[in-house]
Amino acid sequence: MLAFRLKENKEISEEQFEKICKLIFKLAFCYKFNDELPNKYGPIYKSAIEKILEENELKIENKIENAIEFLRDKVNDRKYGALKGFREKVFYTKKDLEIATYILKKIEKNEGTKVSNYEKMEIEHVLPKKRLEEQWTKLKNKHWFKDDVLYRVYAGKIGNLTLLERE
Numbered sequence: 001m002l003a004f005r006l007k008e009n010k011e012i013s014e015e016q017f018e019k020i021c022k023l024i025f026k027l028a029f030c031y032k033f034n035d036e037l038p039n040k041y042g043p044i045y046k047s048a049i050e051k052i053l054e055e056n057e058l059k060i061e062n063k064i065e066n067a068i069e070f071l072r073d074k075v076n077d078r079k080y081g082a083l084k085g086f087r088e089k090v091f092y093t094k095k096d097l098e099i100a101t102y103i104l105k106k107i108e109k110n111e112g113t114k115v116s117n118y119e120k121m122e123i124e125h126v127l128p129k130k131r132l133e134e135q136w137t138k139l140k141n142k143h144w145f146k147d148d149v150l151y152r153v154y155a156g157k158i159g160n161l162t163l164l165e166r167e
Helices: 002-008 014-033 042-053 060-088 094-110 133-139 148-155
Strands: 121-125 161-165
Touching: 014 060, 042 060, 094 121, 094 161
Parallel strands: none
Antiparallel strands: 121 161
16 A cells, blocks of 8 residues: 555656565465465565655665565565475365466466467366266276375366466
8 A cells, every 4th residue: 555655646666666566466475375374474564664664864766675675585585485385286176276377377478478368268177177987997097096185186286277268
């Protein structure tokens, strides 16, 4: 909210506002996949705000850059744990699949993939969510993924999910 207010008052550049928003988003990603409690992030945001509001001789632009650097350090401290958590996450519920879809769309956009309409993209499982015994038995002996729990884990991993364009 503070960044938005500063932007409205033209005390912060569009570029600085965008940096702050992206860093806050990255921290939220870290929170989601790092198994950290939300109360650990309140003090981080509070410290960033204090860096902007503190009374000293620095110009507002420098205070904002200090807050951006502070947030960047906090993201860097957490990103490897979050990426590990992301890789190990099993995306099985509807909400989880919505998160996975959002993330995969962001990755596609950042990679510069040429897609006519990202809104038409939907998530699909390479290994089907539910195994169909008859088909799998024909492909691989009867012992292939005999363990239902193991099957569900592999079927729900991010590496088993892909985006396809709906027609």
